[in-house]
Amino acid sequence: METTTPARAADPSGVPAPPRLGHSPALSSGVGRAVARIAAFAVCQAAMIAGLGLLITGPARNLWPLSAEDALNDAFERVRNDALTTASAIASGAGDTHTVVGVTVLCCLALLVVPPLPRWRAALFLALAVWLQSLVFLLITEAVDRTRPDVERLDASPPTSSYTSGHTGAATALYAGLAALVLSRVRGRWGRVVAVLLLLIPLLVGLARLYRGMHHPSDVVGGLLNGALSLFVVGRAVLADDAWAARPPADAVDIAVAAAERRPGPSREAAVVIVNPTVTDTATRDRLRLALAQRGHTDVTFVETTERDTGGGQAADAVRGGAGLIVACGGDGTIRAVADALAGTGVTLAVVPCGTGNLLARNLGLPLDPADALAAALTGEPRALDLGTISGDGIARTHFTAMSGAGLDAAVMGSTSDRAKSALGWPAYVLAGLGELRGPRMRLAVTLDGAPALHRTARMVLIANIGTVQGGTALVPGARPDDGLLDLALFDPRGAGGWLRAAGVLLRGSRPTGTASGAHGGPVEFFAFRRAELTFTRPQPREVDGDPVAPGRRIIAEVRPGALTVLLPAGEK
Numbered sequence: 001m002e003t004t005t006p007a008r009a010a011d012p013s014g015v016p017a018p019p020r021l022g023h024s025p026a027l028s029s030g031v032g033r034a035v036a037r038i039a040a041f042a043v044c045q046a047a048m049i050a051g052l053g054l055l056i057t058g059p060a061r062n063l064w065p066l067s068a069e070d071a072l073n074d075a076f077e078r079v080r081n082d083a084l085t086t087a088s089a090i091a092s093g094a095g096d097t098h099t100v101v102g103v104t105v106l107c108c109l110a111l112l113v114v115p116p117l118p119r120w121r122a123a124l125f126l127a128l129a130v131w132l133q134s135l136v137f138l139l140i141t142e143a144v145d146r147t148r149p150d151v152e153r154l155d156a157s158p159p160t161s162s163y164t165s166g167h168t169g170a171a172t173a174l175y176a177g178l179a180a181l182v183l184s185r186v187r188g189r190w191g192r193v194v195a196v197l198l199l200l201i202p203l204l205v206g207l208a209r210l211y212r213g214m215h216h217p218s219d220v221v222g223g224l225l226n227g228a229l230s231l232f233v234v235g236r237a238v239l240a241d242d243a244w245a246a247r248p249p250a251d252a253v254d255i256a257v258a259a260a261e262r263r264p265g266p267s268r269e270a271a272v273v274i275v276n277p278t279v280t281d282t283a284t285r286d287r288l289r290l291a292l293a294q295r296g297h298t299d300v301t302f303v304e305t306t307e308r309d310t311g312g313g314q315a316a317d318a319v320r321g322g323a324g325l326i327v328a329c330g331g332d333g334t335i336r337a338v339a340d341a342l343a344g345t346g347v348t349l350a351v352v353p354c355g356t357g358n359l360l361a362r363n364l365g366l367p368l369d370p371a372d373a374l375a376a377a378l379t380g381e382p383r384a385l386d387l388g389t390i391s392g393d394g395i396a397r398t399h400f401t402a403m404s405g406a407g408l409d410a411a412v413m414g415s416t417s418d419r420a421k422s423a424l425g426w427p428a429y430v431l432a433g434l435g436e437l438r439g440p441r442m443r444l445a446v447t448l449d450g451a452p453a454l455h456r457t458a459r460m461v462l463i464a465n466i467g468t469v470q471g472g473t474a475l476v477p478g479a480r481p482d483d484g485l486l487d488l489a490l491f492d493p494r495g496a497g498g499w500l501r502a503a504g505v506l507l508r509g510s511r512p513t514g515t516a517s518g519a520h521g522g523p524v525e526f527f528a529f530r531r532a533e534l535t536f537t538r539p540q541p542r543e544v545d546g547d548p549v550a551p552g553r554r555i556i557a558e559v560r561p562g563a564l565t566v567l568l569p570a571g572e573k
Contacts, residue, residue: 034237038132041233046136049226053144053163056218069216073149076211084211085154091208092155094201095167100174104130107178122184125238126177133173133230137166140226146219154212164222165206165215172202172227180231202227268296269324274314274338276330277304279354280370287371288329288352295378297325305330311337319347325567329370331355332402336545340399343387343563350377350567357546359402363466363481364568377567384562385481388465394550395542399560401465402545403476406534406555407442408460408491410541410548441492443537448488448529456525460491461534463557476526484561485528493523531558 060066093099104127111123141161148162160166179198182191206220215223271292275285285302292300301323303314311328315338318326328338329352342349352370353361366373390404391397403409444461446454464487467479479487493502502523532555539551 037237038128038233041237042132042136045226045229045233046139049136049164049222049229050140050143052225053140053146053222056163057144057146066218069218070150072217073151073210073213077151077213080211088154088208088211091201091204092167092212092214094175095171095205095209097166097170100130100170104174111181121238122181125234126174126181128238129173129177129227129230129234130170132234133169133227134166136226136230137164137169137223140164140222141166146216149213149216151213153214155214157214162215163219164226165209165219166223167209168202168206168215168220168223169226169230171205172224173230175199175201176227177231177235180235268298270299270322271297271301271325271327272314272318272321272323273300273302273327273329274311274318274334275302275304276311276334276354279331280329284329284354284370288327288374291371291375291378292327305334305337310334312341314338315341319345323347325350327352327374329354332357332359332545333547335360336399336401336547339387339401339564342565343399343560346565348382348565348567350374352377357469359466359469359546360481363402363468364566366569376569380567380569382565383482383568385564385566386465386484386486387560387563388463388486389558389560390463390544391556392542392554393552395544395552395555398544399563400463400545401481401564403462403464403466403469404542404544404555404557405460405462406536406540406542407458409462410543442540445535446488446490446527447533448527449531456490456492458490458492460489461555462489462491463487463532463555464489465559478526478528482562484559485530486532486557486559488527488529488532488557490525490527491523492525498523529557529559532556 056066108123108127111119111126138160140163144161144163146161146163148157158166175198179195182198183195185191186194202224206215206224209215209220210217273285273288273292289300289302301318303318305311305314311330311334315326315328319342325348326338326342327350328335331353332355334355335351339349351361351364351366352374353366353368354370358368361368361373367376385401387399387401388404389397389399441457441459442461443455443457446456448454462476464476464479465481467474467476467487469475476487476489491502492498534555534557536553539553541551542549542555
């Protein structure tokens with residue numbers, strides 16, 4: 001079958017502009033189709049609910065169960081007391097316009113800014129569902145004129161029709177929508193518990209509106225139906241896997257790659273892409289393959305890491321096979337394993353962040369979207385970066401790219417479950433850290449570059465090749481991956497005041513002085529070194545680039561200047 005692609009826009013000189021790396025006309029967007037789908041179903045939704053309203057207020061108004069609605073409203077009025085009235089006011093407030101708008105805005109912002117990645121589809125789903133039910137609600141109240149129950153009403157009567165319950169509809173769209181997002185992100189019992197609690201809120205709102213005399217029971221049912229249908233319509237158009245796809249052929253990526261390979265230009269060296277299959281899905285791999293093809297890499301092999309070989313063996317095999325470019329796609333552990341095998345070989349590495357922390361990628365200024373990170377690297381140039389080596393009792397000598405350490409941070413790494421990291425991203429480490437703050441202090445001796453030993457107590461010891469962690473915090477100010485040095489940070493805050501002083505030191509962001517004096521430097525001390533020996537009085541938890549290793553009493557760390565060649569965007573290092 002012959003395929004065609006749209007002509008690319010040309011600049012004023014008449015030269016066609018290249019496509020954005022990792023994207024192709026064969027993978028086009030179907031936003032217009034999704035909007036049309038929402039509009040069409042919204043019309044049907046409004047017509048159906050309005051039709052039910054006209055039936056309720058017309059031919060069916062004297063039929064059971066509609067004929068029993070007045071008695072039910074009277075029963076709610078008779079059981080009123082101060083406690084129930086207060087509780088109903090709180091429940092009704094959960095569906096109030098100001099509450100719904102405020103909660104929706106906050107939740108959408110959280111979905112966009114909280115890692116692991118901006119979840120713009122989820123935010124759009126929630127915002128559109130709330131907006132759609134409000135629009136349908138206004139249309140229905142214009143079409144169906146129904147008076148409110150003939151009981152004492154505890155709230156001021158709005159000018160709209162009693163049918164449907166706007167509070168109930170808005171609460172259903174918001175809280176049931178949040179429940180759907182929780183179930184899609186949080187696995188296990190806690191996800192189900194949170195979802196059930198969220199689903200109870202619209203029911204409580206509807207019950208409160210009945211208690212307060214603001215609606216007939218069928219008004220509340222209509223509100224529940226409006227909110228639920230809004231979620232279904234928007235969810236099907238926004239969250240479904242094929243929602244935005246313009247129905248490309250099944251081999252769309254192959255078509256796009258073939259088109260990229262036909263573009264004139266020099267052929268690049270063979271590339272091997274090492275992927276961690278637990279964090280890299282098929283769609284991401286396709287985008288990586290397309291980005292490589294668009295930069296002339298036509299000889300590309302994808303290999304997966306395993307539980308027993310997390311990337312080092314695959315990288316070594318690729319080097320022996322003559323690969324000129326290694327792409328490591330995974331978390332910091334995968335990047336570390338690949339870098340360990342590439343150290344000193346001169347083979348170029350492209351870092352593609354797909355994990356929870358992605359510390360090296362953050363410090364190298366790479367985008368956190370995998371395909372964008374690869375595209376940025378492929379348009380850059382190779383740079384020589386330092387690696388650290390670490391060894392000790394129970395640790396075979398190995399390289400690290402970001403940070404290693406002992407004490408609090410290692411305990412946090414060991415106590416954070418994979419399930420928590422998958423559900424929450426890097427904030428899972430923060431939550432785990434709160435439970436480790438009262439851990440015992442360590443006593444240790446530190447020898448830097450052959451100087452006399454320093455004797456210290458500490459809660460956390462970090463050996464850093466980079467300085468910034470998640471959230472942009474400079475945990476080891478001044479650490480650079482290309483300065484020929486490693487940095488040592490000793491954290492020993494005492495009490496709340498000590499933690500505040502430590503935070504102040506980090507906020508100042510001063511460069512370590514590199515002195516090895518015996519005087520204690522306060523809640524945080526920094527040193528720059530080429531070789532360090534740390535000896536603890538008793539075994540301590542330890543970690544290498546975020547991966548826990550066996551507890552022990554000794555750490556030896558050394559820098560290997562310029563040992564790793566990494567592709568970086570222009571101006572980054």
